Amino acid sequence: MEQLTNLIISDRELAIISTLLNKLMNDTNATSAMLLDKSGQVIASQGTGVRRNATSLGALLAGAFSSSRQIAELLGEKDFRTIFQQGVRENIFTTMIEEQWLLVIVFDKLTHIGLVKVLSKKAADEMERILQRVRAETSQRKSSVINVEFRSSVEDTIDLLFRD
Amino acid sequence: MALINIASHEIHCKIVYYGIGYCGKTTNLQYVYKSINPHARGDMLSIATETERTLFFDFLPLDLGAVHGFRTRFHLYTVPGQILYERTRLAVLNGADGIVFVVDSQAEKFEENVQSFAELDFNMRRLGKDLSNFPLIMQWNKRDMPSALPVGVLERYLNRRRVPGFEAIAYEGKGVFATLRAISKCVITQL
Numbered sequence: 234m235e236q237l238t239n240l241i242i243s244d245r246e247l248a249i250i251s252t253l254l255n256k257l258m259n260d261t262n263a264t265s266a267m268l269l270d271k272s273g274q275v276i277a278s279q280g281t282g283v284r285r286n287a288t289s290l291g292a293l294l295a296g297a298f299s300s301s302r303q304i305a306e307l308l309g310e311k312d313f314r315t316i317f318q319q320g321v322r323e324n325i326f327t328t329m330i331e332e333q334w335l336l337v338i339v340f341d342k343l344t345h346i347g348l349v350k351v352l353s354k355k356a357a358d359e360m361e362r363i364l365q366r367v368r369a370e371t372s373q374r375k376s377s378v379i380n381v382e383f384r385s386s387v388e389d390t391i392d393l394l395f396r397d
Numbered sequence: 398m399a400l401i402n403i404a405s406h407e408i409h410c411k412i413v414y415y416g417i418g419y420c421g422k423t424t425n426l427q428y429v430y431k432s433i434n435p436h437a438r439g440d441m442l443s444i445a446t447e448t449e450r451t452l453f454f455d456f457l458p459l460d461l462g463a464v465h466g467f468r469t470r471f472h473l474y475t476v477p478g479q480i481l482y483e484r485t486r487l488a489v490l491n492g493a494d495g496i497v498f499v500v501d502s503q504a505e506k507f508e509e510n511v512q513s514f515a516e517l518d519f520n521m522r523r524l525g526k527d528l529s530n531f532p533l534i535m536q537w538n539k540r541d542m543p544s545a546l547p548v549g550v551l552e553r554y555l556n557r558r559r560v561p562g563f564e565a566i567a568y569e570g571k572g573v574f575a576t577l578r579a580i581s582k583c584v585i586t587q588l
Contacts, residue, residue: 270492
């Protein structure tokens with residue numbers, strides 16, 4: 234059972250994530266690389282291909298992964314962690330990091346899938362270590378962001394915006 | 398699970414509208430989309446069949462702007478309501494921070510509503526969450542229908558937890574924003 238209700242990503246961890254994504258993109262010659270939360274939220278993205286539609290892409294990629302995972306479960310798969318979408322121009326390779334994040338690489342036909350698989354596995358291992366640190370640090374950082382004042386300001390904004 | 402990104406000063410929360418087929422989940426999102434300040438929303442995405450039934454989900458990103466230096470975003474999703482899409486609903490629920498259970502108030506839909514709520518409870522357990530202490534709001538929709546059951550009856554059988562419930566006529570917009578305000582605040586409270 235998950236104990237945390239949120240994940241707090243610090244500047245330092247985000248910088249490391251961005252560097253990792255950038256390195257993965259350069260090493261595989263991919264067009265874009267993204268790190269998503271399983272809920273579909275974009276944690277970080279690199280590359281020009283996804284920038285404009287990042288929010289929608291995040292929702293769809295996470296939905297597609299989650300849906301494929303249900304298919305795998307129905308087929309009796311025990312450990313389903315990756316999906317590969319083969320397009321005419323662009324391919325997408327998605328790897329799950331623990332049960333929380335998704336590492337997504339978008340690449341064209343100039344890149345070989347084998348290279349993407351190997352290097353994304355390596356990057357996913359490093360992301361896993363980052364995730365563990367983020368989890369460990371979340372509870373101590375929480376009070377610095379989420380306090381009574383913040384909550385009451387958000388509530389005021391909700392009242393202001395969410396109306397006819 | 399809400400995501401707080403300190404570097405980019407963003408907070409993201411996911412809210413899922415759950416309920417039976419044709420209960421008005423998509424209508425809720427469509428009303429929010431057309432009525433909210435355009436600066437506060439992104440593009441609405443619908444994965445539907447040719448007959449406009451939701452096949453996978455609808456998605457509407459909302460942006461509260463900066464609050465205490467943090468950009469707060471709510472991502473609204475609907476699940477497909479038809480029975481055969483049970484596994485798809487589970488996929489969309491993954492990572493949710495709050496749930497709106499939309500009830501079709503018509504008497505002939507009563508049993509289906511009860512089954513759908515039981516399925517939601519079961520699906521949450523499959524995801525390792527306990528619905529009994531999870532941010533949840535009820536919406537009693539289709540209050541204008543002649544066969545609508547009294548809210549007291551719906552409350553008794555569908556809202557044992559006694560979470561806040563709102564009467565709605567979603568296509569007219571009645572109750573839509575009251576529901577959205579309630580679930581958003583509930584999510585923020587539990588952050």
